[in-house]
Amino acid sequence: MWQYILKRLFLMIPTLLGAAILIFFLLRLIPGDVCEIKLAGAGLYVDQEQIDICRKDLGLDKPMLVQFWNFFFGFLTFDLGKSMWTGKEITFELGLRFELSLQVAIMATLTAILIAIPLGTISAVKQNTWIDYFVRAFSIAGIAIPSFWLGIMIILGLLISTQALFGTPWMPPIEYVPIWEDPLANLSQLIWPAVATGYRYSAVATRMTRSALLEVLREDYIRTARAKGLMEKLIINRHALKNSMLPVVTVIGIEFAFLMGGLVVTEQVFNLNGLGKLFVESVLNQDFALTQALVMVVVSVFIFTNFVVDILYAWLDPRIRYA
Amino acid sequence: MKFPSLKFAVPLAAGLALSFTMADTAQAQKIKRGGILNFVVGSKIPSYDGHIEGTFGMIHPIRPFYSTLIRVNPDNPQSPTDFICDLCEGGVPKGDDGFTKYVFKIRKNVKFHDGTPLTADDITATYKKIIFPPEGIASARKAFFKMVDSVESTGKYEVTFKLKFPSGSFIPSVAMPFNFVYSKKDLDEKGYTWHKTNINGTGAFRFVQHQPGSFVEGKRYENYHIKGKPYLDGFKAISAPKMALRLQAIRGDRAAIEFRGFPPKARDDLVKALGDKITVQESDWNCALYVTPNQRRKPFDDARVRKALSLALDRWGGSKYLSKIAIVKTVGGVVFPNHPLAATREELLKLTGYGTDVAANRKEAKRLLKEAGAENLKMVFNNRGVDQPYKVVGTWLIDQWKQIGVEAEQQVNPSPVFYAKLRKKSDFDVSIDFNCQSVVNPIADVTKFLGSAGNNYGGYKDEVLEKIYDRLLRAGTEKEQRVIMREFETRAISDQVHMIPTLWWYKINPHRSYVKGWKIAPSHYLNQALDQVWLDK
Numbered sequence: 001m002w003q004y005i006l007k008r009l010f011l012m013i014p015t016l017l018g019a020a021i022l023i024f025f026l027l028r029l030i031p032g033d034v035c036e037i038k039l040a041g042a043g044l045y046v047d048q049e050q051i052d053i054c055r056k057d058l059g060l061d062k063p064m065l066v067q068f069w070n071f072f073f074g075f076l077t078f079d080l081g082k083s084m085w086t087g088k089e090i091t092f093e094l095g096l097r098f099e100l101s102l103q104v105a106i107m108a109t110l111t112a113i114l115i116a117i118p119l120g121t122i123s124a125v126k127q128n129t130w131i132d133y134f135v136r137a138f139s140i141a142g143i144a145i146p147s148f149w150l151g152i153m154i155i156l157g158l159l160i161s162t163q164a165l166f167g168t169p170w171m172p173p174i175e176y177v178p179i180w181e182d183p184l185a186n187l188s189q190l191i192w193p194a195v196a197t198g199y200r201y202s203a204v205a206t207r208m209t210r211s212a213l214l215e216v217l218r219e220d221y222i223r224t225a226r227a228k229g230l231m232e233k234l235i236i237n238r239h240a241l242k243n244s245m246l247p248v249v250t251v252i253g254i255e256f257a258f259l260m261g262g263l264v265v266t267e268q269v270f271n272l273n274g275l276g277k278l279f280v281e282s283v284l285n286q287d288f289a290l291t292q293a294l295v296m297v298v299v300s301v302f303i304f305t306n307f308v309v310d311i312l313y314a315w316l317d318p319r320i321r322y323a
Numbered sequence: 324m325k326f327p328s329l330k331f332a333v334p335l336a337a338g339l340a341l342s343f344t345m346a347d348t349a350q351a352q353k354i355k356r357g358g359i360l361n362f363v364v365g366s367k368i369p370s371y372d373g374h375i376e377g378t379f380g381m382i383h384p385i386r387p388f389y390s391t392l393i394r395v396n397p398d399n400p401q402s403p404t405d406f407i408c409d410l411c412e413g414g415v416p417k418g419d420d421g422f423t424k425y426v427f428k429i430r431k432n433v434k435f436h437d438g439t440p441l442t443a444d445d446i447t448a449t450y451k452k453i454i455f456p457p458e459g460i461a462s463a464r465k466a467f468f469k470m471v472d473s474v475e476s477t478g479k480y481e482v483t484f485k486l487k488f489p490s491g492s493f494i495p496s497v498a499m500p501f502n503f504v505y506s507k508k509d510l511d512e513k514g515y516t517w518h519k520t521n522i523n524g525t526g527a528f529r530f531v532q533h534q535p536g537s538f539v540e541g542k543r544y545e546n547y548h549i550k551g552k553p554y555l556d557g558f559k560a561i562s563a564p565k566m567a568l569r570l571q572a573i574r575g576d577r578a579a580i581e582f583r584g585f586p587p588k589a590r591d592d593l594v595k596a597l598g599d600k601i602t603v604q605e606s607d608w609n610c611a612l613y614v615t616p617n618q619r620r621k622p623f624d625d626a627r628v629r630k631a632l633s634l635a636l637d638r639w640g641g642s643k644y645l646s647k648i649a650i651v652k653t654v655g656g657v658v659f660p661n662h663p664l665a666a667t668r669e670e671l672l673k674l675t676g677y678g679t680d681v682a683a684n685r686k687e688a689k690r691l692l693k694e695a696g697a698e699n700l701k702m703v704f705n706n707r708g709v710d711q712p713y714k715v716v717g718t719w720l721i722d723q724w725k726q727i728g729v730e731a732e733q734q735v736n737p738s739p740v741f742y743a744k745l746r747k748k749s750d751f752d753v754s755i756d757f758n759c760q761s762v763v764n765p766i767a768d769v770t771k772f773l774g775s776a777g778n779n780y781g782g783y784k785d786e787v788l789e790k791i792y793d794r795l796l797r798a799g800t801e802k803e804q805r806v807i808m809r810e811f812e813t814r815a816i817s818d819q820v821h822m823i824p825t826l827w828w829y830k831i832n833p834h835r836s837y838v839k840g841w842k843i844a845p846s847h848y849l850n851q852a853l854d855q856v857w858l859d860k
Binding site for chain 1: 376596
């Protein structure tokens, strides 16, 4: 098992290097300049001298390879540099948002798991009954409805219903408070995006659970278990469900990593100051330093999540680690 | 204080603010102290340094921490010529030696938030940084002070500006809200870039914290130099990039106000949902969208083609309909419509593309295109990916040009790409462009139309226009300025049509009715010190 883990760890290095090269050079292909946007974005008169001063301050006047080395060496030594837009340390910028994104990702994942596994299991066990049809319709709706639209509907619904009920419209807070400072304010802000994204996430996982379980339920060893006279509940829980979890774990892992940086629109709908919103802002501002750092963080999250999924695979199916 | 060359402006401007505000009533009410003002801001803070930034994303949350030498009168912000002292005292100087010397007396009771007393040296150091920055130090507003020869402390509490020539744009330039006064000690000891990431001002509020992407928090400065102010205990400027969210935030009372402005539909929705809990203030806005033809490319180097593009626009009709869906409204020329130097309706009607007979205009446009050999013209129109008002106005322009047989393909680009095409690469046929200024300062603002200006992207040289501007810059009386301004306007947008004005913006600020003391200004950069704002809760 340790050999397996070490092998997986070493594979991370070329992936990170490849991602660093790609993001560094691709970003520089996009037209635009952070200094132009900062200084002339409001329609001000800006002469070239001012632009040159700004570019020099940001190190954009240095040769491309020097810039790349500074970036990659900085990443390896955990010195991500400063945001070209705000001038603040990138670790500070990321730290502010990471906590929120992580909490939303965890809450959405929990929501998804709590919905997907029971519904997927029931749907498979009760295949082609009205329960199955209902669960399938519910999950297809989850895939079809974009989570940002659901988010907008949730906010509007809250505003309209609270005004109708109490005379004063209420909406979730629009600024983040850490959970240990004010749990109520924290949850009243984050529960809604967690539900909006968790629903879509659960829809995918429900369908995956159902199809994987249906496949397992047709296996010989399940038939054998039934022939032995084992209780159906025991067959499902102990023999079928665990063996059908491999694809479900993959989906949950990928979705979790996606939630860490990919909630671009949902974060804007709920005004969440998360990594997704920061991503969009950094790209729009041509803040190369921040975009590069963000990509590397998200790549690291994906790699780490995949690593955890691989370990889980090995735990769920011992054949994998011996292969 | 009324600037001498524009003194007849005040009564005119005072009547022009379209407002169904309760601000006047508020003055009569007893002012209540305390409370935190929550407001939403739709843009980001690049840095805290007002001297290098130009976005309202910085002004709205950071301006309350700083004072300026003079400012637009917060009780009469609609007037483009009513300036009052902020850190100076005894009134804004009227100018000596033929308007080439301005002596400011500085308040003696002012302290920076770190406790350092303010003296004339702080003002001098600040303006030297803005006007004569050392090599390698950026200053976004250096060009506004081309007329300044020197700025010196002529006493512990006296600052003297000497001008190379008299200029009507000097005082408005000093009043710009970006001219934060910094401590000389900070500049000397911590350097000229320290203020990008640090705050130490003399404003009505002290800096508490900034969570990038989330909010900026300020609390009342007890030693503020205007006695009895500010009324608020503090404020929180909450970052909210999405307009829909900002709107809902006011509806759900997570924020009381947004200072930039909403489109008409948003105003109507809020009023419908909340009735008298919402107050609406409206005003003409010192921003305008222009179409810039790229004169480096054919056939846009031909004035007949540019004239045709302008003649195609039904500006008066557009005003009527676009103002229902977008933040544009007023038909105007090169000068902010409510300013005394602006063209009257009669004067506008004489300009190319401003006549009310749209059919005749378009017939003439088609003739000009044919004459220039540009019939069935096809062009790419570079637009900015911002809904209000860029995309709305862009769609209108496409339709208007279609009426004269011009087929324009609209390319809506995100800001970085838009700027790269417009400014760096000059890679466009025609492009939207804008001029959005703070203090209404027509003599400075119209430099946008000069081919030599750094923020003009048309790629033309017009010596005649440059000479007219030179005369305008040195014109001493408002009568003279007005005559030359008409000459400038006719040359820039009627005879040569270097740029094609669309409509001036229209500012709509619906806010919670408990917000009192804030009066709408003709710019979203103005009246943001927040020292006069109070909450009727």
